[in-house]
Amino acid sequence: MGHDMTTALVLDDVTLGYDGHPAVHHLTGRFAAGSLTAVCGPNGAGKSTLIKALVGALKPIGGRIDRGGLDTRAMGYLPQAAEIDRSFPIDVFDFVALGRVRRTGLFGRIGAQDRHAVAEAISAVGLEGFEARQIGALSGGQTQRMLFARLMLQDAGVILLDEPFAAVDERTTGDLVDLIARWHAQGRTILAVLHDYALVRAHFPQALLLARECVAWGPAREALSAECLAKARRMSEAFDHHAAACERAA
C-alpha cells in the first residue's frame, strides 16, 4: 500500500508486542490525512500499544509503519495521564510551556512570544487563573485540560491521544471534544483511544475496532455495530497466554 498526499499514516502488516508476545497482530490499513479516527476495543486489545508504535516509542516486531517522512518528534502525543508524575514540583504555566520545546529547543530561552502562546493555550482550555497552581493540586479534569494545552502548543499535523477522557467529567469531556473538532476542522490528522462508544458515534467519523487484531475499520457507525462489538468481545476472550508461534505469512 503506497503513500500519497491524502494519506498521513500507513500500516503494512504491522505486528506489535512486548517480549515476542504480540499485542497487535498483522494490522494493515491507512489513516487518511485530515481524518479523525477513534481507536476502540476491550481492555488489552492493543490500543495504547498501537499509539506507542505510531509515535515511534515501540518498534514493530513485524511489518512496517510508513509516516511519509514525518519526523515522530513533530507528532502531537498525549500519553495516559497516569504516566505523568503529578507530585513533581512544577506549576501549570511551566508544564504547558514544555509543549513549545520544538521551538525553544531543549536549552533555549522562553521568550515573550512563547509566554504569550502559552497563556493563550491555557486560556483556550479554560484554565485561566491556574497558571501558578502546582500540577499536583489539579483535579483529574483540570490535569487533562492542561495536557491538551501542552498538546496545542506542539502545533502538530498528526495528533495521537491515549485515553484523553479517562476519569474526566461530562463538561470537561464536552470542552475537549470541541477542541478536537476544531483541530479536525483545521485539517489535522487525529487518532484517539476511546471507550465511550456513544461519544465516538456522535463525534468521530472513523473508527478502528481492535481486539489484538483488526475487527473493523471504517465509518464509526459500521465499525462499532453490535455485530462487530460482539466479535471483538469473543476474540479478546479467546486469547491464549501460551500461544504457539504465529505461522501466518508475514
Next chain:
Amino acid sequence: MYDLLIAPFADFEFMRRALVGAFALAIAGAPLGMFLILRRMALSGDAMAHAILPGAAIGYLVAGGVSATAMMLGGLAAGVVVAVGAGVVARATLLREDASLAGLYLVSLALGVTLVSLRGSNIDLLHVLFGNVLALDDQTLLLLASIATITLLGLAVLFRPLVMETLDPSFTQVATGAGAVTQFAFLALLVLNLVAGFQALGTLMSVGLMMLPALAARLWTQKLDAAIGLAALIGVASAYAGLVASYALSLPSGPTIVLAAGVVYFLSLIFGRAGGALRQLPKRRHLEA
C-alpha cells in the same frame, strides 16, 4: 565566640581545606540530590556509592597506598560498571532495578573491604569507609572543585531535559528523542559526585551531603529552583556547623557534618512548610477556592 566559630579555620590549614572541600560537595550535591528524590532514586544513589568501593580499592592496591588519583579512576570505573550493570540485570532478568542494585552493592562492599584489608592497615580501611575530610591534599581539593564545577555547568545545560524526563518520560522521548541521553548524562554526573564524596566522607556516607540537605529542602518549598538553592544553603551550613562542632567537641568530622545535616532534616520533617508533619495536621481554616 571568635574562638569557637572562626579561630579553628584561621589557625589551621587542614580546617580551611576541609571547609572548602565540603562546600564543593554540598553545592554540587544539592541539585543532584533533589533530582534523585524526584526520580525516586534516593536509595539508588546510596547503593551506587557503596558499589564504587572495589574500584577505589583496586586503585589503592595498584598505587600501594591512599592515592586520590588512582582511587578516583578505580571508583569511576566501578561506578559506571555498577550503573550500567544494574540496568542490564533489570532488563535481562526478573529482578527490578532497585533489587539488582541491592545485590550488586552488597557484593561490591564486601569485595572492596576484602581488597583493602589484603594489603592495608585498619587506618586505611577506616579512611576508605568513612573518608577523611581533614586530610584533603591539593590534588584532592582540586578534584572536588573541578567535579563541582563540571556538575553545575552540566546540570545548567541539562536542566530542562532532565525536568521533562523526570516529569513525563514518554512524552519527552516522543517530543525530543533525548530521553536516554539525558538519563545517561545524569547518571554520569552522579557517579562523578559519588567519587568526590567518597574522598571526603568515605564510601558509607558519600551521599550524606547530597541527600540530607535535598530531603530537608524538599519539605520547605514547592518551587524546584528555590528547593535546589535551599538545599545548597543547608549543605553549606551543615558542613560549617559540622566542622566547628567536630573541632570543639573532638568528634570525627565526616560523621559530624552528616549529623549536622541530619538535624536540619529532622527539624524540617516537623516544621517544613511544604510537607512537614505539622503542616499535615488537620487545618482549622481553609481557603475559599
